[in-house]
Amino acid sequence: MIRDFLPLLLLAALPLSAAADDDVRANYLLACRGCHLADGSGVPPEVPSLRNTLGPLTATAEGRDYLVRVPAVLQSRLSDVKLAEVLNWVLTEFNADTLPRDFKPLTVSEVTAARTQVLADPIGYRRARLFGKSVAE
Amino acid sequence: MTRSNLIDKGYYWLDEKARDGVRLMAQRISRRSFLGRLGAMLAGAAMLPLLPVARSFAQESAVKEIGDPKTCEYWRYCALGGTLCACCGGTHNSCPPGAEPSPITWVGTCRNPVDDKDYLISYNDCCGKAVCARCGCGNSERDRPVYYPTNSNSILWCFGTEHRSYHCTVAVVLGEAADSQ
Numbered sequence: 001m002i003r004d005f006l007p008l009l010l011l012a013a014l015p016l017s018a019a020a021d022d023d024v025r026a027n028y029l030l031a032c033r034g035c036h037l038a039d040g041s042g043v044p045p046e047v048p049s050l051r052n053t054l055g056p057l058t059a060t061a062e063g064r065d066y067l068v069r070v071p072a073v074l075q076s077r078l079s080d081v082k083l084a085e086v087l088n089w090v091l092t093e094f095n096a097d098t099l100p101r102d103f104k105p106l107t108v109s110e111v112t113a114a115r116t117q118v119l120a121d122p123i124g125y126r127r128a129r130l131f132g133k134s135v136a137e
Numbered sequence: 138m139t140r141s142n143l144i145d146k147g148y149y150w151l152d153e154k155a156r157d158g159v160r161l162m163a164q165r166i167s168r169r170s171f172l173g174r175l176g177a178m179l180a181g182a183a184m185l186p187l188l189p190v191a192r193s194f195a196q197e198s199a200v201k202e203i204g205d206p207k208t209c210e211y212w213r214y215c216a217l218g219g220t221l222c223a224c225c226g227g228t229h230n231s232c233p234p235g236a237e238p239s240p241i242t243w244v245g246t247c248r249n250p251v252d253d254k255d256y257l258i259s260y261n262d263c264c265g266k267a268v269c270a271r272c273g274c275g276n277s278e279r280d281r282p283v284y285y286p287t288n289s290n291s292i293l294w295c296f297g298t299e300h301r302s303y304h305c306t307v308a309v310v311l312g313e314a315a316d317s318q
């Protein structure tokens with residue numbers, strides 16, 4: 001019985017997920033696009049690119065925290081839930097080629113916890129603690 | 138031969154050449170086609186700076202419009218702090234001739250009174266010319282102090298452009314805002 005309806009159910013779920021994706025993209029446009037541009041390419045050197053530069057960061061707890069602790073991310077007006085959605089969207093949309101195979105999306109609790117730890121010197125932190133040259137300057 | 142004679146001779150020579158040239162043209166080209174060509178040349182020269190070279194933005198989807206883009210009350214300008222490009226030879230979404238749009242902007246939302254929906258608005262500064270002092274606006278809906286730089290309209294957004302001088306600001310619709318902010 002359920003098997004007969006499964007395709008219908010799947011069809012019904014499609015527009016919903018598409019609408020949610022649109023909302024996430026709209027929040028990216030609102031909070032990030034001003035500097036990083038619609039396709040995430042940025043305007044180097046003033047604005048770093050978000051394309052295929054962030055994948056390796058998701059492999060360690062320190063790197064995952066860093067994605068949230070960057071000042072402009074941490075200060076954005078998005079709620080923790082929406083911020084997690086946007087960050088995961090940036091990772092899967094712009095960084096699919098560099099994501100580790102066992103990539104786990106950022107959770108809301110990770111975002112909430114990291115957001116309380118302001119990074120006073122993001123560039124120094126990146127040079128000293130993170131993955132050297134594999135990360136875009 | 139005195140100097141004035143020499144100059145006179147030069148003028149005569151020039152007169153003669155001009156006369157011959159015009160006569161030749163009058164014999165070969167009909168008056169109407171000459172006027173047509175002259176008109177096209179003049180119009181072409183006047184249109185040249187209006188070509189959309191690096192001034193316009195991506196095509197906006199069909200947004201229902203209302204209001205006068207040359208006034209600060211126009212709906213897209215709800216958070217615009219600066220001068221209006223629409224008053225400076227450009228439009229509400231394209232820079233005046235000779236000014237370069239900054240790729241880096243700040244993005245806000247404004248409610249369109251026609252359909253009562255919130256739209257994402259990108260406030261692009263047009264740069265590279267001296268400031269245009271016409272139509273200064275200081276709207277500040279959801280504007281934040283400059284220590285939140287990505288949400289502040291007090292910052293001049295001429296980054297990533299060849300010249301950093303601020304000319305005026307345009308308001309480009311990026312799309313509909315998410316349902317709940």
